[in-house]
Amino acid sequence: MDIRDIAFDIYKKSLDSVFSGDSFAEFSELNSQDAAFVKRLVLMALRRQEFIKNVIREYAAKKIPAKPDAVHMTIIMGAVEILYFRTPDYATVNSYVNLAKKKANKFAGGFVNAILHKICRDKDEIAKRAPFPFFPAAFVEILRKDYDKKRINSIERAAVIEPALDITVKQNPDEWALKLGGKKLGNSTIRLYQSGTVNELEGFNEGCWWVQDFSSSLPVATLKNIGGKKVLDVCAAPGGKTAQLINKGAEVTALDISAERLKLLEQNLERLHLSANQIIAADALEWLPHAPQFDIVLLDAPCSADGTLRRHPEIVHTRTISDIRQNADLQKKLLDAAVNAVAENGILIYSVCSMTKDEGEKQIKKFLDSHPNFSIDPIKAEDISSSMPENFNQLISQEGFIRCLPDMLGGIDGFFVARLKKNN
Template structure:
């Protein structure tokens, strides 16, 4: 039956993420995904991704719908029914799918499962009722609040105020754009690929499609990198001919920036598998001036100090929710505390590897101040032999609203507003630039 295999896979994948805490990226990684997914036509694979990511992004609203339309909670053995309903609701409310197709194929999926088939009538009734009442229900929902875990909403309200916290949550309701960092001539590549040059210099594409089929991919003229993620490496300034370490380097976007700018880069990461991807990317980009090292930064020590270091520390990744909506399910306040402790240790350790007068840029793709501003304040307050060098607007494309009062970089998901031709937004990033004292 056309469309059934895609919906079956979407339901299977959603269950693994919600019930078994499997990361979304792992489910769609070409090395770990199932043969059934790989064997789908490209259009169907894209549809599976859309169903799963939308169900995760809108899970709070979807579960609110189910609470409204199901009188009694379903038993634990009906987990499959809940997942089928979640994917069905996502199609009816948020995807360009005819209601009858979403309902019919959801019922068929339920009927083919030995346990779930007992609730076939319920699935049919709930989804048909939703199709009739969807406008009424959507108008009665607070999407930003429903789709954001309470602890996250409270933390953003405390850090940024209620208006900006809500703007962050609302930005997460839309899928992130596709941004490219180009080696040179952004205007030329924007024209060639049907995109636009952002104020920060990244090229933002309006459409989708297979990345490896786009002009310039095989020639190594650009790489995929969110506009905000492209900013921290720039804070190191002119790195041509300098020895620079990119720590926690995978997947390698910042490594590529530094190497393309002429630095001699040492890229260090804990994961040998992820570093293999970095090597492949550097080969495609024709950037030979990169040395990769698989090592644990808490035990590894370089033979010589570096002129500059970029530490992209492990973090909760709450700044990437537009791209990775599973973060809201997989991360907790306890994770933030654990990661903040690791960040503190790494910052103290790697700072000793910077030459006098050299630069250290600390960054995280987190919206949590414990993983950003608080780390730098504590580091400097403890007497570290560094001083902050404030970020200037002209270094980041005039994005003055992304500079904190202390002079650090803090992008928020609603920065870089949309235009008629281009979607808006960027990842939430923090970066601070520190200079080591000469003596």
């Protein structure tokens, strides 16, 4: 199958439902160069979709559906190649005319041909424009509940940029920063700016580090002196935080509802030469009411994941208010159930990779109202970084939560962390 045909199918799938970057692996028949091209093309189409829709509007009066149809999808993909990849105009236009005939109908070729020719004519000027909007109106509406226009604008500008690769190292972060030519962030993250195949980088096969966005490392970073402590990782797979906990010497029980995702967790731990005390495939809502007690319970809850929009730009096109409501309902149930597993004077860490306050700040405020035996254990910037903690003050809210947004620290995932204490 033609690689643009494959890219079209992935682009369509990602507009139909949010799916993880792993879905690129479905097309394992592609060699690594073609797979990289497909991935780059789809991600760029998702990042430039709204901007290119506006360009199309300059050339044609025809209405464009909010979710682009097959004709407009082919134009968007073609425009990405012409404007940003600089593939030769003639070959590009031809390929997308044929693709439109195949994916839409045999009459679509003329329209696609006409628009792409105009884009070829004006490409130098269009490519110089700032590529906004990135966020469709419906996604801005979601963010408007919690942030003002200026902040949303700043998030949008940060989120359109392809993110650097963050890794968490088991030890010697300064050495690894030097070896890999990266920059240390916090206590154990190294930020790498070069692209390339992750598993070809030094130390990957030896299990010296794993891929984890800086924000995602913060829930466990807030836990000090946990050697020998009993920790329950309630929503553990694929295991980034499980690995951090074990690496800090905790005795970890890792639980997840998905047996498939737990297989990934096991593979990851094996590569890292780390082992959990117990790995349990179960629905936490059924398991937690009968659970033994733990010194620390980490609930890295399922969420709308809109904080990961830099790497998953499909999220801005697919998230709805109702998704957020559904996630918030499940998070509330998980929080209520987790209470039972926290020992007296124990710690409950709650985290989500979402920017919405319904899943973060407001969720925890409601939880505290209905569980007076829990209180906020305020997180400090020193917990995140032992050197130059003042740089991390911006991540700490007045209440002592961590609130990360993509426009902070040169680009990070949106994330929320609360550290709560169970009182006698």
